[in-house]
Amino acid sequence: MAFRKRPASVLDGERVDDPADDTDFAIDDVLARAEEAEAEAAEAEAIASAARARARALRLRREAQAAVAVAEKSGEPEPAATVETADPIAVDDADPVEKVEPVEKVEEQPEADAAPVRRRLLRPRRVRWRALGVGFAAVVTIALVTVSVLMSIHHRQAQAEQQRAGEFAAAARQGVVTLMSLNFSTAKDDVQRIIDNAAGQFKEDFEASAEDFATVAERSKVITEANVNATAVQSMTDDSAVVLVAATSRITNETGAKQDPRTWRLIVDVVRDGDRIKMSKVEFAP
Known part of the structure; x- marks a missing residue:
């Protein structure tokens, strides 16, 4: 080298x-x-x-x-x-x-260093939104359950009221038919049936004039037939009701001659007496 x-x-x-x-x-x-x-x-x-x-x-x-x-x-x-x-x-x-x-x-490098901080800041927000979502779902569930319970109770009450109204209307229908259907040959039995389907002051008043009523029916030699055309419950409580009744009656005498049918509009008060519903008052509507 x-x-x-x-x-x-x-x-x-x-x-x-x-x-x-x-x-x-x-x-x-x-x-x-x-x-x-x-x-x-x-x-x-x-x-x-x-x-x-x-x-x-x-x-x-x-x-x-x-x-x-x-x-x-x-x-x-x-x-x-x-x-x-x-x-x-x-x-x-x-x-x-x-x-x-x-x-x-x-x-x-703000972007690279701020990323972990941004992720840490997002976690509490996500937890907060998740908690709000769970709370909102719970409130909605409770509201739906409450509405369902209220609707069920209302439905049961409506069914009970319809059933009670039907019972009062049927009792008023039967009472009017019994009151307006008379036969001179069975006058005393017909009067007794009216008394059995009456209650309160109406029963007391009819019992006082029952004998005279039966005598007039026997002497007149007439037969009265009644039909109820419609009924409607005007007002109602648990044990009483006011029922509007539209009825038609036809009178036949001993010889068989028939009169033209007559239409009646009545306001019938009914009350619960034991296990039966009876008439307590009868008025003719104008």
Whole structure:
């Protein structure tokens, strides 16, 4: 290998021309350059380590600040901020390096660092909306159950009222037919049936004139037939009702002659007497 010959050097005022000195000088030059390259590499490694430490400290500080902000919004106690310190840079005593120049400030990345914070902020909102949804579903379920129960109760009450109204209307129908249907041959039995289907003051008044009524029917020699055309409950309570009755009667005498039918409109009061419903008052409507 050929080495470049260096210029003549002056040592103690004498010129050195020994060829061996040129070889030694070339080796020293290579070693010096290797040491310089190694020092530059160590310097670059130190700069990189310092940059990594600064970046890590900056990231930890931002995470601690974000955690404090989340704690303040949610009302929780602030967590103790812990900042990790960078490892000290080890410098070899044998290979000293020059003073490390300040590292430029690492550029912040708000979008990448804000993503975890954004995710943490969305979790309470999702939980809140889920709780609201569960509460709303519970309220709707309770409302539907309440409406169903009320509708069932109303339906039962309506059925009970219809049944009671039918009973009162049937009792009024039968009472009018009994009252207006007379046969002179069975006058006393017909009068007794009227008394049995009467109650209250109406019964007392009819009992007082029952004998005279039967006598008049026997002497007149007439037969009266009655039909009820329609009934309607005007008002009603649990044990009484006022029923409107439209009826038609036809009178036949002993000889068989028939009169034209007559139409009657009556207001009949009925009351519950034991296990039966009886007439308590009868009025002719105009």
